[in-house]
Amino acid sequence: MKAISPGRKVRGSKTGKPIMALLDLLGRRMTLRVLWELREGPLTFRALQTAAATNPSVLNTRLAELRQAGLVAHEGEGYALTPLGRELLAVFLPLHVWADRWADKVRVEVRKGGA
Amino acid sequence: MKAISPGRKVRGSKTGKPIMALLDLLGRRMTLRVLWELREGPLTFRALQTAAATNPSVLNTRLAELRQAGLVAHEGEGYALTPLGRELLAVFLPLHVWADRWADKVRVEVRKGGA
DNA sequence: CTTCATGCTATGTTTTCCGTAGCGTTTTGT
DNA sequence: ACAAAACGCTACGGAAAACATAGCATGAAG
Incomplete structure (x- = not known):
């Protein structure tokens, strides 16, 4: 498994700068x-698989990466965000609201330009 | 080309909810x-290819998606973020700072647990 | 009219992802 | 006690995406 952590070589960037590793x-x-599906609390492997609509192999790969990155941990109740993971997710929470406005905007744009 | 826009079917989710389309x-x-590489201003196709260290086919695919999503536009000076794209990027700008702190944290975690 | 940069396509290889089946273990229910 | 279910996870083959490189058409500049 190629672990993702800052300072290591990264796809698309040899610098290993934290922001590049993160991206x-x-x-x-x-x-x-x-990360998004874990926003409201811990989920089991299988629940997470259902929630994210994916398959065990990809999920397991991602979980391994996220655990190595210190963003997710596996405790008694299942998989959960670490404090660090919650910090990161906090950055993305505004996306929910933004995405809805985006939906409207793009629909409008498409109508303006489209058939 | 499979356009990405809110309301359309999306990989990993049939709901087509804007947030899912965005993710x-x-x-x-x-x-x-x-998006990140365009944060400081427009870049030409080739400059963008260099900056993001990628190849023309993937880049072209992404640019097409980003244009359809209304986040990037191609004008005289090259490719640039639209107002909408700048809005989205604004959400991610804190990541730069966060990523550096993450780098420190994870290094520490690794040292604590590792060899 | 050559040279150069631009935007982009084509092609073949490698990597990643997907979908399903199933294993070993622990919990739950009877 | 024992079957049934849920758990975390692995294996594997096929499909899709990404990578790397070459090259083409256009337009501006020398």
């Missing part, structure tokens, strides 16, 4: 989604 | 990176 991690399928 | 879009390789 690399977050740019993998289901990473953002998993 | 899908952002969870593709180089999407976040491209």
